[in-house]
Amino acid sequence: MSGTVQAGDRGSDLARTGIGVLAPCVVVLAAFGEPGRWWLVALLAGASVLLVAWAFRDVPVEVVAPGVLLLTAASQWESTLEPGMFLLTLLAIALTGWADLTWATGLLLAATAATTVVVATLQDGSGISGGIWLLGVIFPALMGWAFHRQEKMTAELEAARLALAEAAVLEERRRIARDVHDLVGHGLAAMMLQVTSARHVLDRDTDQVREALSSAEDVGRRTLRDLRRTVGILRDDEASVQAPLEGLEQIADIVADARSSGLSADFVARGPQDEVDQTVGLTLFRIAQASLANAAIHAPAARTVVTSTVDGDGATLEVLSSGPLRARDPKEKRGHYGVRGMRERAESIGAEFTAGPVPGGWLVRCRVGR
Numbered sequence: 001m002s003g004t005v006q007a008g009d010r011g012s013d014l015a016r017t018g019i020g021v022l023a024p025c026v027v028v029l030a031a032f033g034e035p036g037r038w039w040l041v042a043l044l045a046g047a048s049v050l051l052v053a054w055a056f057r058d059v060p061v062e063v064v065a066p067g068v069l070l071l072t073a074a075s076q077w078e079s080t081l082e083p084g085m086f087l088l089t090l091l092a093i094a095l096t097g098w099a100d101l102t103w104a105t106g107l108l109l110a111a112t113a114a115t116t117v118v119v120a121t122l123q124d125g126s127g128i129s130g131g132i133w134l135l136g137v138i139f140p141a142l143m144g145w146a147f148h149r150q151e152k153m154t155a156e157l158e159a160a161r162l163a164l165a166e167a168a169v170l171e172e173r174r175r176i177a178r179d180v181h182d183l184v185g186h187g188l189a190a191m192m193l194q195v196t197s198a199r200h201v202l203d204r205d206t207d208q209v210r211e212a213l214s215s216a217e218d219v220g221r222r223t224l225r226d227l228r229r230t231v232g233i234l235r236d237d238e239a240s241v242q243a244p245l246e247g248l249e250q251i252a253d254i255v256a257d258a259r260s261s262g263l264s265a266d267f268v269a270r271g272p273q274d275e276v277d278q279t280v281g282l283t284l285f286r287i288a289q290a291s292l293a294n295a296a297i298h299a300p301a302a303r304t305v306v307t308s309t310v311d312g313d314g315a316t317l318e319v320l321s322s323g324p325l326r327a328r329d330p331k332e333k334r335g336h337y338g339v340r341g342m343r344e345r346a347e348s349i350g351a352e353f354t355a356g357p358v359p360g361g362w363l364v365r366c367r368v369g370r
């Protein structure tokens with residue numbers, strides 16, 4: 001119920017308002033139930049005014065508490081306004097129900113409990129019952145503390161729930177971005193190779209131009225089909241469960257597609273490719289797919305070798321592009337979305353991932369243990 005707590009504010013405000021309304025009612029009940037001297041009633045009324053100021057004017061409880069204690073204790077001079085002691089009960093709730101317990105509030109709470117004992121001690125035998133009013137301070141204080149703690153825990157749980165929901169949405173956006181980048185990027189890179197090849201021989205070999213454009217059309221259709229399938233899986237929960245997932249065995253297919261698109265690409269498989277966990281296989285497949293797309297864009301004249309190695313310790317994927325890299329256009333904005341997406345995929349399965357220049361080319365390496 002402190003200022004930083006959001007959940008349960010409506011209930012906190014209602015309880016605070018209730019204390020502000022009860023305080024004057026206590027004075028009226030004490031004045032008419034067991035009449036005393038007018039100045040004693042005035043002292044009790046002053047104590048209630050302080051509680052009202054705390055409830056409706058947001059005056060800090062540490063400021064009003066000393067005044068409430070002194071005025072309430074003084075109003076019991078003749079023990080004729082004993083119902084006014086209920087103001088100490090309201091003060092105990094205010095001290096523990098709206099803030100974390102500090103040294104200041106702890107001392108004020110102890111002073112509130114001690115006030116009941118002191119007032120009862122100063123009365124004669126027919127005066128105020130100190131034990132009852134002491135319990136009337138301690139138990140409400142514990143209830144206020146428990147209520148505040150519950151409100152605080154509710155607020156923390158709500159904040160954690162919102163944070164988890166935001167994280168889930170962000171992770172889903174990243175996953176979709178990776179999938180779209182891998183599918184569309186791979187297809188567009190292959191199409192660019194074919195179109196570039198057709199442009200280079202446009203005036204010399206019409207048959208080769210026709211073949212290149214036909215291949216680009218096939219790649220475009222295949223990419224569109226894969227994209228539609230992915231969208232269908234995202235929309236249909238049952239399809240996402242039943243749809244076959246790519247793995248290491250399918251890397252040979254995308255290498256062959258890259259080769260048919262004009263990229264000098266080869267695939268080397270070592271070890272049993274079908275003995276890898278399905279999630280690991282899909283992740284390495286996507287990394288290989290993104291690496292081939294990057295090779296087609298940034299190193300179209302290089303020779304790219306994809307090596308998949310499975311042994312007793314785990315699986316390793318290496319994509320090495322040996323040869324010249326395409327010169328970067330200074331005006332081109334590079335987001336490194338491909339490398340970022342590959343690294344995120346590797347981190348999702350606890351794999352080691354590196355991507356960067358090596359002597360004579362560029363190497364992408366991902367290693368995951370069993």
